[in-house]
Amino acid sequence: MMVTTMQLLLRSPLKSIRLLASRDCSSYVSRMRYLMRLKEDDDACRVALQSGTLMLFHKLAPLLRPTERGIYQLHKLQASDVKGILGKLRENEQLLNTSVLIGCSDSGVPQFSLDVGSLEQAFVEEMCGGVFIDLRKAFFLLKGPEAPLVAKGQALLRWHQTHAYCSATGQPTQRNQAGSQRVCLQNGATYYPQMAPVVIVLVSDGRRCLLARQSTFPRGMYSALAGFCDMGETTEETLRREVAEEVGLEVESLQYSGSQHWPFPQSSFMVACHATVSPDRAEVNLNGAELEDARWFTLAEIEEALKRKTPPRSTKGEPTEFWVPPSYAIANKLILEWANHRKSHK
Numbered sequence: 247m248m249v250t251t252m253q254l255l256l257r258s259p260l261k262s263i264r265l266l267a268s269r270d271c272s273s274y275v276s277r278m279r280y281l282m283r284l285k286e287d288d289d290a291c292r293v294a295l296q297s298g299t300l301m302l303f304h305k306l307a308p309l310l311r312p313t314e315r316g317i318y319q320l321h322k323l324q325a326s327d328v329k330g331i332l333g334k335l336r337e338n339e340q341l342l343n344t345s346v347l348i349g350c351s352d353s354g355v356p357q358f359s360l361d362v363g364s365l366e367q368a369f370v371e372e373m374c375g376g377v378f379i380d381l382r383k384a385f386f387l388l389k390g391p392e393a394p395l396v397a398k399g400q401a402l403l404r405w406h407q408t409h410a411y412c413s414a415t416g417q418p419t420q421r422n423q424a425g426s427q428r429v430c431l432q433n434g435a436t437y438y439p440q441m442a443p444v445v446i447v448l449v450s451d452g453r454r455c456l457l458a459r460q461s462t463f464p465r466g467m468y469s470a471l472a473g474f475c476d477m478g479e480t481t482e483e484t485l486r487r488e489v490a491e492e493v494g495l496e497v498e499s500l501q502y503s504g505s506q507h508w509p510f511p512q513s514s515f516m517v518a519c520h521a522t523v524s525p526d527r528a529e530v531n532l533n534g535a536e537l538e539d540a541r542w543f544t545l546a547e548i549e550e551a552l553k554r555k556t557p558p559r560s561t562k563g564e565p566t567e568f569w570v571p572p573s574y575a576i577a578n579k580l581i582l583e584w585a586n587h588r589k590s591h592k
């Protein structure tokens with residue numbers, strides 16, 4: 247197709263988004279200014295650590311606490327709790343200072359995360375009455391804002407664990423107390439925590455939506471198309487290229503939906519969009535190297551899949567029913583939005 251006819255229309259670039267309703271704007275501002283100060287002032291951050299809350303990780307697995315009703319919650323500790331554990335193990339209290347600053351609660355309490363992977367896991371679990379659970383499982387178990395909080399805590403710890411050296415001089419880098427940056431002492435280069443930008447897109451032909459699966463997905467699960475941004479690309483360019491590469495279709499219009507930090511396999515910044523293709527040119531030409539399958543789904547099929555709260559179980563040999571990613575994944579939000587839009591425009 248001629249480049250001139252390949253027009254991408256960003257339908258509502260200035261779509262207004264209701265931001266988290268903060269009834270007391272000044273307190274939100276003061277919390278953000280407080281966090282800024284903690285990132286700049288190591289002494290203030292060390293003081294804040296003594297009165298803040300701590301999420302513990304063991305080799306990047308977060309510590310959760312089972313409640314009586316079989317529900318898991320994030321286990322939050324205080325600096326004094328961690329000092330108690332370190333004291334019992336005769337370990338150096340300096341481990342506490344490897345905590346990283348994650349944010350600040352609504353009531354202004356600073357939040358940190360700390361990896362105690364050098365300590366004996368079973369001992370820490372027993373002392374805390376909790377259990378360290380792999381992040382993928384923890385994501386299923388946690389409710390509400392705890393899942394993104396724990397993902398953020400893990401992502402920052404992971405970044406520090408993998409960026410201990412300057413990529414130019416090969417010398418060790420030194421972090422600030424908050425953990426918001428690392429500096430090479432030899433050449434002064436400053437490194438900041440990074441996320442890889444990814445565009446995720448739910449393609450529609452007006453009547454149906456397109457979902458795909460990679461061979462590594464759990465059986466039966468289909469999701470929206472996704473792809474990493476190439477250097478220098480805009481969101482629109484990545485979206486259009488990924489749809490062309492993966493399913494051989496030409497996007498005609500797109501609309502921004504939302505974004506999400508995604509910790510798997512490493513930190514991605516997911517930009518979620520809806521896109522349309524012409525119903526006359528909706529034949530999928532699959533890139534088999536990247537995807538195992540891609541199919542158009544009707545509203546009725548999508549509604550059925552959205553009703554399933556847990557992945558359907560498969561008995562050997564039987565095909566697994568189709569299901570979509572869980573509600574904490576932004577793909578689920580895109581699919582839900584599409585279904586609601588279709589229902590209201592039937």
Ligand SMILES: NC(=O)c1ccc[n+]([C@@H]2O[C@H](COP(=O)([O-])OP(=O)(O)OC[C@H]3O[C@@H](n4cnc5c(N)ncnc54)[C@H](O)[C@@H]3O)[C@@H](O)[C@H]2O)c1
Pocket residue numbers: 442444446469470471472473474475506508510511512514516536571575576577578
């Ligand atoms: N949250 C959600 O709802 C949701 C849904 C679907 C996918 N995702 C995530 O989106 C991400 C991208 O999806 P994809 O795997 O289809 O991407 P993709 O289609 O770009 O294919 C992945 C390939 O891209 C290359 N690549 C280029 N830049 C990369 C980078 N910075 N990091 C890793 N690989 C890079 C690698 O060769 C890799 O094998 C995945 O990490 C996936 O977990 C999230």
Ligand SMILES: [Mg+2]
Pocket residue numbers: 471472473492536
């Ligand atoms: Mg992809």
